Amino acid sequence: MGRSHMSVRIRIRRHKVFLLCLLGICVISFLHYYKALHNISLLQELSSSSTHLKTLKMFSGIFWSFTASDFPSQQDLYKHSYLKARTYSNVILPDPPDGKLHERTFVLHDDSTPFFIHTKSGALCFREGTDMAASTSHRRLLQHHKKKNSSKDDTINAGEKVVQCPCRQGWHGPHCGIPTVVYHSNLPSKLKVTPRKVPRRVINAININHEFDLLHARFHELADAVDVFLVCESNFTAYGQSRPLYFRHMILNGTFDYIKHKILYIFLDHFPDGGHADGWIADDYLRTYLTKNGMSRVQGLKADDVFLIDDADEIPARDGILFLKLYDGWTEPVGIHMRKSLYGFYWRQFGTLNILSACTVDMLFKVYKGDGILLRRRTYYSLSGFREYENSSGRILIPWAIGSPIHYAGWHCSWCFKPEGIYYKLISAQNGDFPRWGDYGEKRDIRYIKGLIRTGGWFDGSVPNYPPTDPKEHMYAPKYILDNYKKYQYLLENPYAKEKH
Template identity: 60%
Template sequence: MTRCYLPGRTKMRWLKAFILCLLALCVLLLLHHYKVLYHRLMVRELKASGNFKALRFLWTLPTGTHFLETGESHQDQVNMETDWGDQQPDEANGIPRTLPDPEGPSGELHKRSFRLGDDPTPYFVRTKSGASCFREGTKMDSPQLGDRGHEARMGGRKTLHAHQEETKGRSDLGKRPVQCVCRPGWHGPNCGIPTMVQHSNLPTKGRLVPRKVPRRVVNAININHEFDLLHARFHELADVVDLFLVCESNFTAYGGAKPLHFLHLLLNGTYNYVRHKLLYVFLDHFPQGGQQNGWIADDYLRTFLTQNGMSRVKGARPDDVFLIDDADEIPAREGVLFLKLYDGWTEPVSVHMRKSLYGFFWKQPGTLDILSACTVAMLFSVYKGDGISLRRREYYNMPGFRTYENRTGQMLLKWSIGSPVHYAGWHCSWCFRPDGIYYKLVSAQNGDFPRWGDYAEKRDLNYIKKLIQTGGWFDGTVGMYPSTDLKEPMFAPKYILKNFQRYKYLLQNPYF
């Protein structure tokens, strides 16, 4: 008897075979990406343990300065002079227009180098129950921590900088892994993952492990006259950032001459509490074409800051963190500390920042997602040591992108600390008193049009006060702002909230 197959059944079989082939292809692709990610994480763990000598690099910067090899550890730092000596003040305002006498006790600040040393802070503690817990994120009074938890509370010295023994936990399949007891806002088996990372789009959360030796963090900033926000940054980040590169120019972004305000404050002792972590970068020229095209001047500030500043940093390792911000962008401490203490995250890294205008009382919708961090290795291999290239998002089109991926065995997957509802920092735009806004108007670059400083009525202080009062913009529009409360999470940096009277003009609308 001859069997007859209906055409519909034949089509169905072909369709099933096609779907099975597609599923097999997807599985193969997933396995390939998992293999690459796993290899990358193993490379980082080996590199952190100091047993993978093949990953040592010798970085040569354009100026001829060399980074030392990864295996070297340095505790010494630049000895900043305690006596700044006599300055040559400008007769009008007492602010120096030139750098200190090279032969004086201050030395040539803009030519000094800085040697990075390892951070000796005991971030993790080994408990009696065998867990490696992050001190700040762990409930040290929990009964699960035992006697060593008590030692940790009392400042005991039985600590380690290291990671949890995950491999040992995997080998003892019959035993339940020891967990730390986390405080609110902290997550993970070691209680070292902050909420802003836990609720981020990081694709490798399951592979995060604490490092044996913390990375060193270099934070680069250009400064004009954002000095109140600079104090807030230093107090927010000083205990986790190992070096601040602060660049100042004697030219405005428009090309006009200006005094060196930051240098004046540095010399009179204003920043003594953090000067052992400061490296002064002096830009003494205005870029060619910067007056005709203001974006040239704007980009050049970050290029010079990175290339000049990093050429004077000694002892940097390839896996150290480079972080570049504008002066009005302050990343939260917890996110930067995570980058410092953990292996397993991908790069480059951006930060979701709470957006504010004129003060933290005018909260703008959404977040500002700023691409601002990567390793030192990526900075020089992909971005060629140029900070402005990091701020852009076209890293995958850069010539060194594939080479860096292949050499390190990693996939470059950009991710963001925080999310649109979990802030990881603050962007406070035009956050000055009226005279500070006036100064920003007349100093602005010749590229972000309309250039409101060119209009006399926009420079009027009474008009500026009205803008602050209403939250309006120079084009006559008024934004829609949600209600805010000083007590809401991430309203403003902690230092600003603790010094309410000093920063009252940023915390409460002064013209209501």
């Protein structure tokens, strides 16, 4: 009887253990499924009225494979990821059959675009900057002038004076290829520059976090001036927390198909030593890795190609970069005067942001040792290779800047996000540049952030008196953003201007 009782107890214990294990597996599966739903932003599908077919599709997507359309939109990213500030595991989309994105190389080729043309009068003119209708009447005047001059020498001299291109507004010089932002710059040799027979190739390097609207604006602004965009993304924020590879997904799901042929994707898969304690180490390392990894994968470089490095919220105007591409005779390094804005283009700050942003590939490697962060600093003259490079080039290296304090040559739109995007920027910021406002709970409050956008105030409580702006003013915002006014209205008009305190 005792033995029978004992065997029953053992069987009951075994059943309990089995049931507990089964329950544990169910809980773990549910949590894994719940996390996956959050990660691909499908909770809305569950909460909305959906058909059984949608639910079936949702389950199959989770347990089998993720397609490009499953990746969350930018709005979903703001709603689920930025607001909740949690760490999500990456939804990995497979690399294309032709190789891993972050291991590809890019081969530079000469740009065969006919930027300049020879007119019938014999002048070499920049197509875009020349008034072709005026050129015809100009040619008639030249022919009349030739008839009046009998001496051959006189005709040549007269021709040298008369055979010039009639320029459209905004373009200057005998070839009509010098844009206003260069004509009014402090470039000493601006009246002596000459068109190149073969354009330089331009390499634009950028780090990206979540500035995707500004990234679209950059690509459209510089599409025909830049030959390759080096875009670096990390699976860590500048603060050292893990983050999904949003940009990688957008490349693979077709978001950037219009410019994909000019993108070289760079993946930073580690956080630098010391970056947690000193945020400036992390901030510098992003640009160092971007340059060194990116340039090592670009093939066919020439010494006089242009290297241009920006932050994601700094967008150079196309005309100034095109000038660097098409002309000889400018010196280096090159800065860019940018219009300064906060939260949106409607809060224009006084003055310009002048950042050293460009140099030749030759200078990048011989002076800056291939490190983009050194270009951003203004200590080039103290670097070991500066004098040697200056002597070998036979030129006096004088820094200059495209544009001027009153002639904008680009846009710096700082903190230009919707409130949820500003929240994410706060928590992603490096552990430096103190006070780090993301460490203060009240500063992360969405209602507080909306108040800052409404007034143009700053996190320290100050409210500067910004000058009034109008979307119709010159250089208000990049053309692509203005052309898509409704889509980017939150950057062009203050969305909270009419709200009361």
